[in-house]
Amino acid sequence: MSHIIPVTYEGKPCxxxxxxxxxxxxxELLRALGYGQERKLCIVTDTNVAPLYASSLRELLxxxxxxxxxxxxxxxxxxxxxxxxxxxxxxxxxxxFDRKDLLLALGGGVVGDLTGFAAATYLRGIDFIQxxxxxxxxxxxxxxxxxxxDFLQYKNMVGAFYMPKLVYMNLSTLLSLPKRxxxxxxxxxxxxxxxxDGTYFAEVSDHAEAILNQQLDIxxxxxxxxxxxxxxxxxxxxxxxxxxxxxxxxxxxxxxxxKLSGFSLLHGxxxxxxxxxxxxxxxxxxxxxxxxYRYLREVLKRFQLPVMLADAAFSPEEVLxxxxxxxxxxxxxxxFVLLKKPGEAYLTRELNDEQILEGIQVLFQxxxx
Numbered sequence: 001m002s003h004i005i006p007v008t009y010e011g012k013p014c015x016x017x018x019x020x021x022x023x024x025x026x027x028e029l030l031r032a033l034g035y036g037q038e039r040k041l042c043i044v045t046d047t048n049v050a051p052l053y054a055s056s057l058r059e060l061l062x063x064x065x066x067x068x069x070x071x072x073x074x075x076x077x078x079x080x081x082x083x084x085x086x087x088x089x090x091x092x093x094x095x096x097f098d099r100k101d102l103l104l105a106l107g108g109g110v111v112g113d114l115t116g117f118a119a120a121t122y123l124r125g126i127d128f129i130q131x132x133x134x135x136x137x138x139x140x141x142x143x144x145x146x147x148x149x150d151f152l153q154y155k156n157m158v159g160a161f162y163m164p165k166l167v168y169m170n171l172s173t174l175l176s177l178p179k180r181x182x183x184x185x186x187x188x189x190x191x192x193x194x195x196x197d198g199t200y201f202a203e204v205s206d207h208a209e210a211i212l213n214q215q216l217d218i219x220x221x222x223x224x225x226x227x228x229x230x231x232x233x234x235x236x237x238x239x240x241x242x243x244x245x246x247x248x249x250x251x252x253x254x255x256x257x258x259k260l261s262g263f264s265l266l267h268g269x270x271x272x273x274x275x276x277x278x279x280x281x282x283x284x285x286x287x288x289x290x291x292x293y294r295y296l297r298e299v300l301k302r303f304q305l306p307v308m309l310a311d312a313a314f315s316p317e318e319v320l321x322x323x324x325x326x327x328x329x330x331x332x333x334x335x336f337v338l339l340k341k342p343g344e345a346y347l348t349r350e351l352n353d354e355q356i357l358e359g360i361q362v363l364f365q366x367x368x369x
Contacts, residue, residue, distance in 0.1 A: 003220065007143070007231050009163055009238055017143065017167040017227055019220055023057055023131075026168055027064050030102075030129075033165055040067040040101040044088060044115040046075040049107040049133055052176055057106065057131075065102075069095055073114070077263045080110045080150050082158065088118040092126075099123045102165075108134035108181075109141035109267065113156070116147030120162035130164045133173040135185025136268050139192070139226040142167050144234040144244075154325060155255055161239055171216055171223070180266065182214070186303040187250070187268030189222065191275060192229040194296065195249045198343030200225050205299045212303070246345045249337040250274030253360055256322035260314040265306075272305035277359035282339040285355060292342050309363045316360040320353060 005017040018029065035041070041061060045054050050072045062068035071091045073084050092101075103126060105115035112130050119128035132142040148159020174182060186204075193201025203225075204211070210218040230247065237244040254274030258265060265273075279296050282288035297307045323334055333349040334356060340346060 003224070005224070005227055005231055007167075008235050009145070014163050015166050017169070017231070019169050019171060019224060019227075021170065021172050021216060023053075023060055023168075023170050026057075026131075027061060029166060029168065030061075030064065035065070035102055035127075037064060037066055039065050040095065040097050041065040041069070041104060042088075042092060042095070042097065042102070043068070043070045043104045043106050044073065044111060044118070045070065045106040046073050046079075046108075046111050048075040049111070053106060053133070053173065067095065073111070075110075077110060077150070080114055082149055082151070085114060085118050085121075085149060088115070089122055092118075092122055097122070097126065099126055101126060103128040104131060105129065105142075105164075106131045106133065107137070108132065109137045112137050112142050113146070113148055113159070116145075116162055116164065117149055117159055120147055120160040125162070127165050128162075130167040132167070132169060134177060135174055135182055135223070136188055136266075137185075138169045138171075138174075138223055139185060140188040140230065142169075143227060143230045145238065153259060155259065169223070171219060174216075174219065175214055180304075183212075183304050184266040184268030186211070187271035187275070187300075187305055189226045190296075190299060190303070190305075191247075191249050191271060192226045194275065194279075194339060194342055195246050195337070195345035196229045196233065196343060197225075198341065200229070201299070201342055205302065208299075208302045245335065245347050246337055248335075249339070249345055250278055252323050252334060252336055253277040253319065253356075253363075256319045256325075257309070257363075259322055259325075260318060261312075269306050272300045272307065273309065273363055276300065276307050277363055278336065278338060280362045281336070281351065281355060281359040284358070285351070286338055286340065288339045288341060292339075296342075307363075308365070312364065316357055316364055319360045320357050323356065 003019040007014050054070050103119045105112045119126050130142040132138045145161050145163040147162050148156045151157040207218050250271040254270035258270040279293045283293045300307050336348050336351050
């Protein structure tokens with residue numbers, strides 16, 4: 001099976017996604033992209049990832065650049081903001097980076113989103129590379145050119161569409177993840193199956209034991225399939241004018257829960273909860289079948305993802321209010337992604353507050369109906 005996924009933008013080749021099991025061929029790929037010894041490179045990473053990979057990666061790359069520097073930011077969603085971006089700008093200015101130099105995002109979604117935004121805005125645009133080290137980032141945030149940071153309590157409210165020059169996945173980095181962080185990524189993988197490919201969803205479910213045991217050969221196959229689904233959607237709608245919005249399945253409720261939990265729940269866990277609520281509404285008010293709703297819940301549980309909010313410190317009504325702060329609001333209406341069947345999603349603005357609240361309340365009920 002190929003381990004390279006080409007990505008186009010506006011009909012033209014844009015970048016490649018590489019699925020590897022080490023960092024070994026990264027220098028060769030960077031040279032092929034035209035980054036020679038006259039260029040500077042800044043590796044942006046966080047306090048979780050830096051002790052694991054920053055030094056070895058710098059040693060691998062420093063002989064290929066005139067300067068190879070590392071900038072470490074604090075780990076966590078709390079630091080995904082313009083203040084942290086400012087520290088990246090300051091580092092680049094002090095080291096004399098110009099438009100022909102390069103940023104490398106080494107870490108999870110926060111590092112990738114923030115580094116991409118810094119790249120998009122420093123000197124009005126500097127090249128950057130994605131090196132996602134979490135499953136969530138590998139199948140979701142590193143692909144498609146969405147960059148951004150949070151503003152006050154509003155998630156991803158400030159950002160830009162800005163494509164990387166390369167997405168390089170060292171799948172062995174997944175082996176260093178805490179189990180909960182690793183399994184959080186399954187939320188986005190299962191989402192891709194539900195919105196675009198019911199057969200893929202079933203295949204992921206069938207490989208649950210191998211995925212739980214982090215078997216890299218199976219992981220590569222599953223990650224490849226998930227990346228292709230997202231690649232295809234983004235190529236058809238790079239700036240979310242239509243189809244790309246379907247990738248937000250589970251995110252309307254999920255983002256609200258994530259915010260209200262103070263980010264104590266991981267993103268993929270919140271997406272899982274949001275999918276349960278949205279799938280319930282898809283069954284109650286559409287053509288999605290009850291058995292598909294129950295199967296989705298069972299598969300999420302198989303991957304140790306939550307399907308209900310036990311002992312939540314907030315109410316369904318507070319979750320509903322938080323959905324109104326989402327950036328995906330349209331003329332006062334919540335844009336909600338529902339399912340016709342596994343593998344086929346659609347966007348609606350027709351759900352009223354009472355219906356959305358019903359989808360939220362199911363997460364607070366012991367049997368989840």
